[in-house]
Amino acid sequence: MGRSEVTNKQRAARNTSHLANLPWIFRRKVKAIISALEGWGWRPVIVESLRTRTEQKAKVTAGVSRTMRSKHLKQTDGFAHAVDMVCDGIWWDDKAPGFVPYAKMQANAARSFGCRSGYFFRGYHSVVHDFAHVEYQT
Numbered sequence: 001m002g003r004s005e006v007t008n009k010q011r012a013a014r015n016t017s018h019l020a021n022l023p024w025i026f027r028r029k030v031k032a033i034i035s036a037l038e039g040w041g042w043r044p045v046i047v048e049s050l051r052t053r054t055e056q057k058a059k060v061t062a063g064v065s066r067t068m069r070s071k072h073l074k075q076t077d078g079f080a081h082a083v084d085m086v087c088d089g090i091w092w093d094d095k096a097p098g099f100v101p102y103a104k105m106q107a108n109a110a111r112s113f114g115c116r117s118g119y120f121f122r123g124y125h126s127v128v129h130d131f132a133h134v135e136y137q138t
């Protein structure tokens with residue numbers, strides 16, 4: 001599944017710091033998704049959670065996000081309701097042999113814990129673009 005680029009310790013630290021930006025129920029769900037993926041031998045790493053309006057605006061301008069109503073922005077509860085998560089060693093490389101299996105497993109794990117996965121988004125971006133996105137369903 002590709003060469004590890006971060007140590008498990010670095011990966012855990014990164015995940016922990018992003019998890020702190022999530023409301024507790026969603027945090028528990030994302031932890032469960034991570035544990036499930038790790039149980040299957042993957043190395044999920046959260047690369048984004050909370051975004052500022054300035055960061056989101058830059059993404060909309062660059063065409064990589066479509067909305068200023070992103071769940072990555074601080075919601076009324078003070079937390080982000082979305083994370084972007086990829087597998088260490090694969091990242092966004094859709095040519096890597098593990099890419100499709102990982103994207104599918106993350107999507108199914110997210111769905112089984114009641115979260116929305118960008119993998120199932122249709123019409124705007126490609127799977128390559130959106131698979132990383134995991135969103136809280138309230």
Ligand SMILES: [Zn+2]
Binds near residue numbers: 084132134
């Ligand atoms: Zn996202």
